[in-house]
Amino acid sequence: MPDAALRFTDVRKRFGKTEALAGLTLEIPRGSFFGLIGPNGAGKTTAFSIACGFLKPDAGGIEILGEPGFDPARLKGRVGASPQDAALGRETRCLEHLVYFARLQGMTAAEARRQAERVLAEVGLSDRAASRVKALSHGMLRRLAVGQALLGTPELVLLDEPTSGLDPRNVHELRELLRGIRAEGRTVVVSSHNLHELEMLCDHVAFLSRGVSIAAGPTETLTGKGExxxxxxxxxxxxxxxxxxxxxxxxxxxxxxxxxxxxxxxxxxxxxxxxxxxxxxxxxxxxxxxxxxxxxxxxxxxxxxxxx
Amino acid sequence: MTPSFLRDTTLVARFEIAEAVRSKLLLVMLLLFLGAGSLGAWGFTKAVQRIEQEASSVVPGVSVKIDRSSPLYRNLIQRFVHDPAKAEYFLSLPPIVFFYAWASLGFMPWLVLFLSAETIASEVSSRGIRYSLLRTGRLPYALGKMAGQAVILAGAAAAAALAYYAVSWKLLGGVEAGGIARGMLCYWPLILLHNLPFLAWALFASMATASANLSRILSLGGAVVLAILSALSGWSFLQRGPVSAGLWKLASFLTPFGHAGGLEYPRGTPFWTDAATCLGLSLLYFGAGYALLRRRDV
CATH class of the missing domain: 3.30.70.100 (Alpha-Beta Plaits)
Incomplete structure (x- = not known):
C-alpha cells in the first residue's frame, strides 16, 4: 500500500529482559494527524526511535516515506522529529542550534537562518534567539525541540510528548501551530498522555499496549462517533x-x-x-x-x- | 564520497569546534597546552642554566654554554642516540626544539586521550546525537567529530609550541630565535601526525561507550594497556621462538606507542614507516569505533 507515510511490520525490540516492542504492526496514512496512545512502557518512544533510526529493531521492518528503513541521506529534510529527553548543547544559542540543524538538512546559510528565525517565531521564542540553551526553562526547551522538527517543510513530523511540561497557554499555541501543519497536508505523528488534546487534533489514532498495537484507525471509528x-x-x-x-x-x-x-x-x-x-x-x-x-x-x- | 557527505562532515566539524569554543573546552585545552609548554620550556632552560653554573664552578673562570656546539651537549646526545646520522640531526637543532619534540611526542598523547574521549559518548549519553543523526549519516557525523577534534588538537599543539618559543626567548635572551622557530614549525605537523592515532583511539572509546566517564576510562585505561604491551614487546626474554617474537612485534606495531622514534628524525625509511603506521592505526582505530557506532542504538 503506497499511501502509508510510515509502516511498522512485526517490529520487535528488546532491552535486556524487557520486551519494548513485541511485534508492532502499524500503518500511518499519508496526510493524517496520527496519535500514538498508550500507558508508560507501551512502546511509543521505542517505536518513534526505531522510525528515526536511533534504535535498531531486533526483528521486523519499517517503511518510511517509501524508503525501507530510515536513511538520513535519502530522507534529508523530509522527516522532522522531536525526540523525547534529547538534550541540546547547553552553551549553544537557540538560533545557532537551529541554523546548524537546518544546514545539515541541506539548506544554504541564508535559507537556514530564515528558517531558524521563522521557527523561533512560530514556537514563540524569537526573543530568545540569542539565549544560550542553559538559560531556557523546561517549557522553552520543549518548544525549541519541537521547533527544530519543523525546520524546512518535512513531509513527516514525529513528535514524542511535545506538550509535556508546557503550561496551558503554550499547549494551546502549540496545538494551533500543529493544526496549521495539518492543514498543509503533511503527516504528523504525536504521542502524548493528554488524550483530550489528542482527540482534538488527531484524525487517526492507535492504542499501544505492551509493545503491540491493540487498536488503530480513524478517531471517529475508534471512539464510535458514527455509531x-x-x-x-x-x-x-x-x-x-x-x-x-x-x-x-x-x-x-x-x-x-x-x-x-x-x-x-x-x-x-x-x-x-x-x-x-x-x-x-x-x-x-x-x-x-x-x-x-x-x-x-x-x-x-x-x-x-x-x-x- | 558525495558532495553532501563532505558538506555534512565539514558542518559537523565546524560545529564541534564552535561548541568547544563555547563550552570553554578549547580554552581549557589551550591553557593546559600553554601551561605544559611553558613549564617544560622553563624547566629545560633552568636545567641548562644550572648545568652551566655547575660546570663553570668546577673549572673556575671557564664559561660552558649548553648549546648545540657544546661538547657536553654533544656527548649527551651521542650517548642517548646510537645512530650517528640521527645524533647529528639532533645536534643541528637548537636544544629547546629537541626538548619540545621529545616532550610533546611523549606527553601530549595523554592529554589527547583524556580531553577527546567524551566527544561522541557525551552526546550519546544526553541523546543530543539524535538531532544530528536525523539529518546526516553516522559516518559523516563521526568523521566530522574527528576532524573537529583534530583541528582543536592542531591549535593546542601550536599553543604549546608558542609557549616553548616565548619562554625560551625570555630565558635564553633570544638566542637562535630563527632556528628555534624553524625547528618547531618542522616538528609541529609531526607531533600532530603522532597524536592522530591517539585521537582515533579516544574516538574509538567514545564510539564504543555511552557515557563520558566510561569513554575516558576506556580511552586512558586502554591506552595504558597498549603502552604496557608496547613496552613488553621490547623485552627479549618474552620473545621465545619466531612465533612469539612475531606476535610481540605485531602487538607493538598495532599500538600507537613506539612510533615516535621514527617521527623524531624526519629522514629515511623509519620515518616513512612510522608516519604511514600512524596514519594506518588512525584509520584502524577510527574504523573499529565506527563499526560499533554504525550498529548500535543511540
Missing amino acids: EVEIALGQGPAPVESVRRALPEDQVAWDEARRVVRISFTPLPGRQAEEVIGAAARALLDAGARIAGVRRGRTLEQKFLEMT
Missing part, C-alpha cells in the same frame, strides 16, 4: 424506556451513576448520528426529562481505559 451517542440527563425523570420505544432497532443503555443514556446504532444512509440524537432527544423531552448534554461516541480516554 454511538451519549445523552446526559439533569436531575429529574430518566425515561429510558421512552428512548427504547423510539429507537427499537438500537441498543439503549442507562448509566445510573453518570445519569447518561448511551445509544449504540448502525449508521445507514439517511440515518446518521444526527437523526438518532434528534429522535432520542424528542422522546426524552416529551417524557419530561431535562437534557444536560449530548456527545457523539466515547472520549478517547474512555476508550483507552476500556481497552487497557
